[in-house]
Amino acid sequence: MDFSVVSPQNLSQLRNAIRTLQRKPYRIGAGYTDLLMELRKSDTSDLTVINLAQINDNGLSHIKSLVNHVHIGAMVTATSICMNDDIARRFPTLQQAAANLASTQIRNVATIGGNLCTASPSGDMACAIVALKAHCVLMNVDGKKRVVPVVDFFTGPRTTCLKKNEFLYKIILPRNHKQTQHIHSGFIKVGTRNAMECSVVSLAYHIQVEESGYVIDAGIGIGASAPTIRFAEKAALNLIGKNMQNFTDENRNEFAKKVLTYASPISDVRATSWYRKEVLYNISKSVLV
Amino acid sequence: MAKKNLKIIGTPVPKHDAKIRVTGEAVYGHDIKLPGMLYGAILRTEHPHATFTIDVSAAKKLPGVICVITADDVDTNNISYKRDHPILKKEEVNCIRDEIAAVAAETKEIAEKALKLIKVKYKIKKGIYEPLDALKSGAPLINKFSSGKFEHKNIAEKFYYEHGNIEEQRKKSMVVVKRTFTLPRMTHACLGTSNITAHYNKTTGKLLLYSSTQVPFLYQRDMAHALKMNPSDIRIIQPVIGGGFGSKLDMYPFEPICALLSIKTGRPVQILYSRHEEFLASPTRQPMTIEIEAGADKDGNFTFRDVNVIKDNGAYTSWGATTPFVIMQAFSSLYTLPACRFSATAIYTNNVFAGSFRGYGNPQATFALERVIDLLADKLGMDKAQIRIKNANRPGETTGQGLFFETCGHQDCLQTVIKKAGKKRKSENNRYRRGMGYASMIHVGGGAKIYRSDGCGTTIKIDPYGYCTIISGSNEIGQGSETVLAMIAAEELGISLDKIKVINTDTDIKPWDVGVHASRTSFVAGNSLLGAIRILKEKLNLKAGELLQEKSTSFNYEDGFIKTKSKQIALDKVVREMHFTLPNELAIASYFYEPSSQFQDKGFKGNVSGTYAFASQAIEVEVDTYTGNVRVLTVHVAQDVGKVLNPLLLDGQIHGGVLQGVGYALTEELIFKEGYLLNPNFHNYKLLTAADTPDIHFYPVETHDKQGPYGAKGVGEAPLIPTAAAIANAVCDALQIEMLELPITPERVLVALKNKNNK
Numbered sequence A: 001m002d003f004s005v006v007s008p009q010n011l012s013q014l015r016n017a018i019r020t021l022q023r024k025p026y027r028i029g030a031g032y033t034d035l036l037m038e039l040r041k042s043d044t045s046d047l048t049v050i051n052l053a054q055i056n057d058n059g060l061s062h063i064k065s066l067v068n069h070v071h072i073g074a075m076v077t078a079t080s081i082c083m084n085d086d087i088a089r090r091f092p093t094l095q096q097a098a099a100n101l102a103s104t105q106i107r108n109v110a111t112i113g114g115n116l117c118t119a120s121p122s123g124d125m126a127c128a129i130v131a132l133k134a135h136c137v138l139m140n141v142d143g144k145k146r147v148v149p150v151v152d153f154f155t156g157p158r159t160t161c162l163k164k165n166e167f168l169y170k171i172i173l174p175r176n177h178k179q180t181q182h183i184h185s186g187f188i189k190v191g192t193r194n195a196m197e198c199s200v201v202s203l204a205y206h207i208q209v210e211e212s213g214y215v216i217d218a219g220i221g222i223g224a225s226a227p228t229i230r231f232a233e234k235a236a237l238n239l240i241g242k243n244m245q246n247f248t249d250e251n252r253n254e255f256a257k258k259v260l261t262y263a264s265p266i267s268d269v270r271a272t273s274w275y276r277k278e279v280l281y282n283i284s285k286s287v288l289v
Numbered sequence B: 001m002a003k004k005n006l007k008i009i010g011t012p013v014p015k016h017d018a019k020i021r022v023t024g025e026a027v028y029g030h031d032i033k034l035p036g037m038l039y040g041a042i043l044r045t046e047h048p049h050a051t052f053t054i055d056v057s058a059a060k061k062l063p064g065v066i067c068v069i070t071a072d073d074v075d076t077n078n079i080s081y082k083r084d085h086p087i088l089k090k091e092e093v094n095c096i097r098d099e100i101a102a103v104a105a106e107t108k109e110i111a112e113k114a115l116k117l118i119k120v121k122y123k124i125k126k127g128i129y130e131p132l133d134a135l136k137s138g139a140p141l142i143n144k145f146s147s148g149k150f151e152h153k154n155i156a157e158k159f160y161y162e163h164g165n166i167e168e169q170r171k172k173s174m175v176v177v178k179r180t181f182t183l184p185r186m187t188h189a190c191l192g193t194s195n196i197t198a199h200y201n202k203t204t205g206k207l208l209l210y211s212s213t214q215v216p217f218l219y220q221r222d223m224a225h226a227l228k229m230n231p232s233d234i235r236i237i238q239p240v241i242g243g244g245f246g247s248k249l250d251m252y253p254f255e256p257i258c259a260l261l262s263i264k265t266g267r268p269v270q271i272l273y274s275r276h277e278e279f280l281a282s283p284t285r286q287p288m289t290i291e292i293e294a295g296a297d298k299d300g301n302f303t304f305r306d307v308n309v310i311k312d313n314g315a316y317t318s319w320g321a322t323t324p325f326v327i328m329q330a331f332s333s334l335y336t337l338p339a340c341r342f343s344a345t346a347i348y349t350n351n352v353f354a355g356s357f358r359g360y361g362n363p364q365a366t367f368a369l370e371r372v373i374d375l376l377a378d379k380l381g382m383d384k385a386q387i388r389i390k391n392a393n394r395p396g397e398t399t400g401q402g403l404f405f406e407t408c409g410h411q412d413c414l415q416t417v418i419k420k421a422g423k424k425r426k427s428e429n430n431r432y433r434r435g436m437g438y439a440s441m442i443h444v445g446g447g448a449k450i451y452r453s454d455g456c457g458t459t460i461k462i463d464p465y466g467y468c469t470i471i472s473g474s475n476e477i478g479q480g481s482e483t484v485l486a487m488i489a490a491e492e493l494g495i496s497l498d499k500i501k502v503i504n505t506d507t508d509i510k511p512w513d514v515g516v517h518a519s520r521t522s523f524v525a526g527n528s529l530l531g532a533i534r535i536l537k538e539k540l541n542l543k544a545g546e547l548l549q550e551k552s553t554s555f556n557y558e559d560g561f562i563k564t565k566s567k568q569i570a571l572d573k574v575v576r577e578m579h580f581t582l583p584n585e586l587a588i589a590s591y592f593y594e595p596s597s598q599f600q601d602k603g604f605k606g607n608v609s610g611t612y613a614f615a616s617q618a619i620e621v622e623v624d625t626y627t628g629n630v631r632v633l634t635v636h637v638a639q640d641v642g643k644v645l646n647p648l649l650l651d652g653q654i655h656g657g658v659l660q661g662v663g664y665a666l667t668e669e670l671i672f673k674e675g676y677l678l679n680p681n682f683h684n685y686k687l688l689t690a691a692d693t694p695d696i697h698f699y700p701v702e703t704h705d706k707q708g709p710y711g712a713k714g715v716g717e718a719p720l721i722p723t724a725a726a727i728a729n730a731v732c733d734a735l736q737i738e739m740l741e742l743p744i745t746p747e748r749v750l751v752a753l754k755n756k757n758n759k
């Protein structure tokens, strides 16, 4: 692996760096936990890596709690997400996804931006972000921002809607509704090991419930079940207006069936498509306790 | 013999080299840098079976490349105990590991670049990847160097054993169970990848190897044979090893290749495996299918076992082929058994070959046997704990195979874990199901007489400052044997541990030993050291008596002094007087210990080990029926260790072994398809991590075997042997399903559940 590295110190240097490399192969590096593994497999002799790690910019590297939104900079690490109170209390699905990612060492460097931009169908934080119906803020070399819903951010396995002159700047989470009294939110990761495990199937759920127990909003993301992380819209909609306290087995099966319509998993060394579907169905049922 | 009131033995002395290990100062093979050293790299085939032509001219021209070799450039003998393995393959490749060229260059990067410049044209051939396919008529000859001494050309090795009258015992049986089990390829996954540094001196004609072999003296001989050299012209130094587990029991092609590169260039050459290479090219646990039929009479007494093992030998032979030595012991002798018939066949295929791996076939055998015991109990309607206790081995027993159990803690082990584990906790709900499983094991505990000698030599000396140096033939591969040896010397000589050094890494210095395997080192090297100490003490006693004007020759060695009831003299003073006054003698002694064990006869009968270790485990699991995940909740381990020499190190062996066993049971498997390896990385080879460690409760059982040092038996392999069996039994208990295959992956669990529900 022999590539050159540039380390911009602020956003305008970053934009410049990207601008100058428009006609050359370049990659953006954040925590490098995906990138290095990828570069190891390819010829990198002409490549420049634009290193985000030294940029001093709050928008890029902080979590900011606002009245209607929470902004998470692309460079925020899984560890920082785990330790953030606002996220732990109001968006448990994201907190759990971050807390179950890899290992302490990886979490200390792995960024949420990297998790999204790598666009792996099994990305854990990305799956939670989908369930939370977040938006991605992309910035181009002129400093122009473009806001896209996270489901549209992913265009295929390992591809995103990022243009060559853009980078991911931050993620915006909508706050829970005012009427929400209770959130039923979590992240289910299926794999064999308790650490260093890539999801064989994952499911992120974020269900907002009002005082009387009725569901007023729901987000369901599924990972490792399709070419991209999917938002299981019909399953989520199906919950709205139902009462959390009296789900029947029939409700659970109906919900799980709806989730499954979004799954078109592959068979690989880790599991067969049959297994992934079977398990997705089962864990979907388990969401509605 | 060894003393009675022990001060050091039995105490939790931390590992001798713990500090340099945790500070990163330990010198592993990867840390070695010699002046002028080149970096070697190996080109392996891209296809498991093909003919090929090779052109290395472009690689040779790359600046920084010093040497490129192919089979045409070397004059060597085949390796492996069957001599069926050419070091570099010529014109034809037979498995995905095959080495076809090697490069030595000024840097690692240049070496790797050079590999890419080597042009190879393959003509892919249809390989054979199922052992039984290789026995079909018309199957091509896979290994053309094999001797062909069996009835089919693709058979690499065969074993046959029997005792008792199977037919008679079959008639006595009220229940008979027959099953076929399939065992996977598990890899050692040593954290330190395979490595070697070779330094051939053209002037002296001598070869120096920094190698992580577990068997330096056999390796020296094998290397000499491969390179057509004199064994004594090869010196082997063993740097600190980042994991052995049996993987370094044989010599593999990369080692003579590195030596050849050094011989050709006259410069030191180093080869370090990448992680990918480690997964691909280091040996594995022997995969096999075990067909077993077993019976029990109406009271639950075991009657007979009829076992047929088919092993995938891969394209060449390594120690995996000889695992039936151990496998048959489990079938013939674990639990008292009137009749046993056992056969095993290793068949060449175009797969990779297996080597030795902690347990040496025993985890495979124990899995099959203990599963069948549960099935027999089910058929009889008998309690699974009781049927085991009833049939457990007893002290004084000589088994059908001729193994003699002077001491035997099998019953104790079983009773302990059964009692400690208690009843399984109730399953909380329909989704999570609890199960309890039991399994035992027998393993050699006092070496194994396979080679001409199972012995170990020791030289011990005390210097004029009262420090002691133990020069042991044995090897340290992380198991802590150096610490135990130092403890023995401290105990017997009254020298504090910080004044004891262990030298055990240089074949030019250390006396002969057969190697570290078969859980033998503390037993054999410990006895050897005790023998040397006895001789040394005779000399010291004489001098001390003279100096103290004491007729008695019974002295106590304590706190650096040699004492009688009323007098004492400093040990270092005695040594100085020995050295510097007439008749000027060294405080040094040597001893060679050979265990009392016997060679087995042609029918594999005989008391092959100095003593035998027993262990039982009771394991509780919880299975998630939604995902198929098995969570191991608690593992109760009782092991007949003879005597606890160091509880801390023993615990380390138990914990490490159990976790390795859990991996074998649930997650670890190298997955091959048509000879190609699909998961050569930790991402998809599911080695467990600290986060997966279950609750492990360990109860040592001390039987004080008089053969062992202070009564101790070998402990290293045992903790992993029954684990997979007990887990499989627990999973089957939880779900009322059958598991005929390891690892018990979540997917296999769900498939089994589905099949059960569809019935």
Ligand SMILES: Cc1cc2nc3c(=O)[nH]c(=O)nc-3n(C[C@H](O)[C@H](O)[C@H](O)COP(=O)(O)OP(=O)(O)OC[C@H]3O[C@@H](n4cnc5c(N)ncnc54)[C@H](O)[C@@H]3O)c2cc1C
Pocket (backbone or CB within 6 Å): A027, A028, A029, A030, A031, A032, A033, A034, A035, A036, A037, A052, A074, A075, A100, A101, A102, A103, A106, A109, A110, A111, A112, A113, A114, A115, A116, A117, A118, A122, A123, A124, A125, A162, A166, A167, A168, A169, A196, A197, A198, A199
């Ligand atoms: C051992 C191990 C275990 C792992 N376990 C998990 C796991 O359990 N769950 C999981 O989801 N992932 C896991 N991963 C994958 C990885 O850690 C995560 O995807 C991580 O979040 C990536 O973040 P990073 O900062 O390291 O990204 P990098 O590797 O730096 O970058 C990843 C990709 O995103 C691009 N990129 C990064 N930041 C930006 C940006 N701001 N704008 C545009 N492009 C950008 C890079 O160019 C690259 O293509 C694991 C990885 C390893 C090595």
